[in-house]
Amino acid sequence: MINSTQVSYFILSAYFETGGFKYLYFLLILSLYVFIVCANVLLIVVICVNRSLHEPMYLFLVSLFVNELYGSTGLFPFLLGQILSDIHTVSAPFCFLQIFILLSYGGREFWTLAIMSYDRYLAICFPLHYHTSMTSNKVALLIALTWFYPLLVHTLIVFGLTAPLQLCANIINKVYCDSHNVVKLACSDTTANNIFGLVYLFTVIFGLIILLLFYYMRILKVCFSGSRQTRQKALSTCTPHLLSLLNFSFGAFFELVQSRFNMNYLPTMLRIFLSLYWLTCQPLINPLLYGLKMSKIRIVCRLLLFGGKR
Template sequence: MMMNSTQVSYFTLTAYFDSGLLTYLYFLIILSLYMLIICSNVFLIVVICINRSLHEPMYLFLCSLFVNELYGSTGLFPFLLLQILSDIHTVSKAFCFLQIFCLYSYGGVEFLTLAIMSYDRYLAICHPLQYNTCMTPNKIAKLTALIWIYPLFINAVIVAGLTAPLQLCGNVINKVYCDNYYVVKLACSDITVNNIFGLSHMFTVIFGLILVIIYTYIRILRVCFSGCQQTRRKAVSTCTPHLASLLNFSCGAFFEILQSRFNLKRLPNLLRIILSLYWLTFQPLINPLLYGLKMSKIRILSKNLLLGNKL
């Protein structure tokens, strides 16, 4: 639908389809996933908070990661559940930009947290004697603040400063949630500043964090291959969940880029919806399982809490 920019007060999400009687089945599946995400992440946050033995940098960053899973899920699932039951898939312009801000800042916090956790594991494994002097409470507080403030600020700039002022000549978004890239594609005004900001941010920040992650794990692998069996076992037990989480998030980001930048109309609509939701659903689902089951200290304390044993 083409229209004058002053008339764009809402967006229509066209990736939804009439699923007939399966509508309620999809609703129950999505609701179950949301409840599972809420319960598992809240449970692990409680385990970390009430156990003094887990008040270490690695577990505090994990706690921040679990809080972010709740934040991102809440930015998606309630709206998605409402849209599944709705026959009219429209959303106001203000709410659309709010959702863009929530989902994109969730992705930023997630990636930055995983990068800082890589740095934390690098210090713990490669420089164990200097670890406590490097990861002081003051530094942990600064890193945690960076994890949250920077993505929130950047996405506020993107949404409020770059995307919202654009003159739009359409209101159709071919997704099940609001996406900044799709909104920018609707613009009939100059988007040069948007493109410059996006490219510069990608090359300076995102690639920079990727280099940090690659460097830290190259160093960790060197220590593993040259160290004793105990060092190797410790590195594997603490790094395996983190690497699995990184791989899962990278796959989700890849699917999102693939969905946004390329024409995937040949794929079934349901598969395209799943690909676009992967990074927002599988990461919050898998992280509690990865860290709760693979990290022995969390696993034991979680079991004690569930059984009512003294922590």
């Protein structure tokens, strides 16, 4: 038996021999990362430099885009290095750091989408009281909550529960470091990890899902009972939020199933795609959703990129 203090590195076993294609994969991943960085930075700049966009909905979007950059930077540079490397190993400290970054990214993404749904619920269902309910202090408090709560929770999960475990092996069947796969390597008691995971899943994740369903049911009720103009305005602002939420939820579900059940019967490429979906598609799709679907952002982007041309 070896314990976690003796594990100096982990082996990522999901990589496979690609031969000369590794340079093609490298260029593909690099292109995705460059697009993600450029698109999210562009939208952050557009919102920050235009006073007309200094509204709660757009400030929450800035927080969302910054989180996309945070999560992408925790994954893509690492993937690029591993693709070019012939030895797919990662040091134990960096592995736990990556686990922390990716978990906190996922938690913050879910909380931010939930708060954005709450913001749309207030704006559509209580328009006359919206500005008194969603004050600047409340917006700052909600953004601070979405950033610091996941940091605290996942600091406890990674450095309080996962890192101290005694490990019997150091092979992770992923292309990046994953908390659940590290826990499966433990030969010490993992009861605390399992209990905490179940409590977090049912009280926080399911609680947020129920709350989100309530918000969108109320929003849809207003949409279908109001005028055509009200319905169009509500749908135009809520569609990107709902699509983003569904995309992230499906990705997280794929990752949950992939981590906890034996998927070895699936093709290797499909398993890698499913494990990366929630980390890559969200930062890739969100700038397109909000940049193309929200007319205010689309107009300001056009003016910023092409001057006065319409």
